[in-house]
Amino acid sequence: MSLSGSQTIYGNLIDGEWSTGGELAEDINPSDTRDVVGRSARASRQDADHAIASARQAFAGWSHSGPQQRHDLLKQIGDEILARKDEIGRLLSREEGKTLAEGVGETARAGQVFLFFAQEVLRLAGEKLGSVRPAIDIEITREPVGVIGIITPWNFPIALPSWKIAAALAYGNTVVWKPADLVPATANALASIIKRAGCPKGVFNLVNGRGSVVGEAILANPDVAAVTFTGSVQTGSRVAAACVSSFKKMQLEMGGKNPLIVLDDADLEVAVECAANGAFFSTGQRCTASSRLIVTEAIHDRFVAALVARMRSLSVGDALDPASHIGPVVDDNQLRQNLGYVDIGRTDGAKLAEGGELLDAGKPGHYMRPALFTEADNSMRIAREEIFGPVACVIRARDYEEALAIANDTAFGLSAGICTTSLKHASHFRRNAEAGIVMVNLPTAGIDFHVPFGGRKGSSYGPREQGRYAAEFYTTVKTAYVMAG
Ligand code: UN1
Numbered sequence: 001m002s003l004s005g006s007q008t009i010y011g012n013l014i015d016g017e018w019s020t021g022g023e024l025a026e027d028i029n030p031s032d033t034r035d036v037v038g039r040s041a042r043a044s045r046q047d048a049d050h051a052i053a054s055a056r057q058a059f060a061g062w063s064h065s066g067p068q069q070r071h072d073l074l075k076q077i078g079d080e081i082l083a084r085k086d087e088i089g090r091l092l093s094r095e096e097g098k099t100l101a102e103g104v105g106e107t108a109r110a111g112q113v114f115l116f117f118a119q120e121v122l123r124l125a126g127e128k129l130g131s132v133r134p135a136i137d138i139e140i141t142r143e144p145v146g147v148i149g150i151i152t153p154w155n156f157p158i159a160l161p162s163w164k165i166a167a168a169l170a171y172g173n174t175v176v177w178k179p180a181d182l183v184p185a186t187a188n189a190l191a192s193i194i195k196r197a198g199c200p201k202g203v204f205n206l207v208n209g210r211g212s213v214v215g216e217a218i219l220a221n222p223d224v225a226a227v228t229f230t231g232s233v234q235t236g237s238r239v240a241a242a243c244v245s246s247f248k249k250m251q252l253e254m255g256g257k258n259p260l261i262v263l264d265d266a267d268l269e270v271a272v273e274c275a276a277n278g279a280f281f282s283t284g285q286r287c288t289a290s291s292r293l294i295v296t297e298a299i300h301d302r303f304v305a306a307l308v309a310r311m312r313s314l315s316v317g318d319a320l321d322p323a324s325h326i327g328p329v330v331d332d333n334q335l336r337q338n339l340g341y342v343d344i345g346r347t348d349g350a351k352l353a354e355g356g357e358l359l360d361a362g363k364p365g366h367y368m369r370p371a372l373f374t375e376a377d378n379s380m381r382i383a384r385e386e387i388f389g390p391v392a393c394v395i396r397a398r399d400y401e402e403a404l405a406i407a408n409d410t411a412f413g414l415s416a417g418i419c420t421t422s423l424k425h426a427s428h429f430r431r432n433a434e435a436g437i438v439m440v441n442l443p444t445a446g447i448d449f450h451v452p453f454g455g456r457k458g459s460s461y462g463p464r465e466q467g468r469y470a471a472e473f474y475t476t477v478k479t480a481y482v483m484a485g
Pocket of ligand 1: 160253
């Protein structure tokens, strides 16, 4: 590990040019806070408006580019990401704190997303219908929307931006991307690849900086036609209000409080693996994380004992150490928030069965032991609010019906899982879980890149992301009537 990366400045890519002016923010490795990964140049409001103007100007050309050009660009980006997945994955893990396996895996997923949308470019089709009036043909086609503002979180620094950027470019839109402040090195790596692949100037812009400056500029600028956002519910509702007042199209992916039901007839080993993976891997920093483990009576004690044993076998440590199963928390704010929820859980009467304390990993980093509460009630704050850390609670249920009612009793609706060997209960759950994603005998987190992703209730707003369904957000429909002859 180099302790001298602090010389690197991650700039902004605006109108095809890199610039490194402005206030510099330190990019710190959460596994070892002595390690400064680099510095990012925070853009000003003027920089953001310049990027939007450039994207607006580039739209005319890009929206009329042919499928071959778009395919070739996306294919080249995907190929380079995949070829460099180990190197980029390592950088991602160093700056974000997910384990090396998770960082490399996420990078590979980003490459696959670009290759998927490279193919989708070639498949965009319309419809031709007859009119109810004679001698008129109707053609229904999808056209690009315009400049897309892309605002992304720190927890998936490359896969998540990729599934927005690749889709935007595939369908002929131009992009202004504001990544999270905590992950500028990964953003820089992705933007460099996009530029090197020959993306025309202005078609893709990277603007680092604060939400209150760059985010606000994107929301306020009338030349931004649509905004896709992933982040907190609180920021999401600000984004929504701004988009409504200026009639921007929007797509919001926000929090989760995802239930994993474990029924008496579950395979115990499968259930424990689903719970450990869903609740604690990626340090619990996934909107798809399982944070409510809803367990029926006869398996409850065996499940808790086996899960606690599994938690004790997990090694929490430096993200770059191949022996680590779980990396650090992303930063000190998030760590304090997680520990705050551990206190809240205790105060509200849940029993802390395992973990939940700071961990000394022998170096200055944001380490905590994953926490498991038992005897929790679904009305407690730890069962209602998204924590976004390695903190889960077990809630007892009498039977499947009560478990389902508890699972659906939440303001969120992203992912919902069940562990059971009963076809009847699995099928009933698939139909009745109030969530965008249902997992049967699988962790609530960990999704494929080629199928729709999104939720219900407070988790999501607007059309789905990913797969063919992405066209709904990134295109607008035109109905053309043509008089024949
Ligand atoms: C996953 O579970 O594989 O921010 C992806 C998040 C989600 C992505 C989850 N938007 O955690």
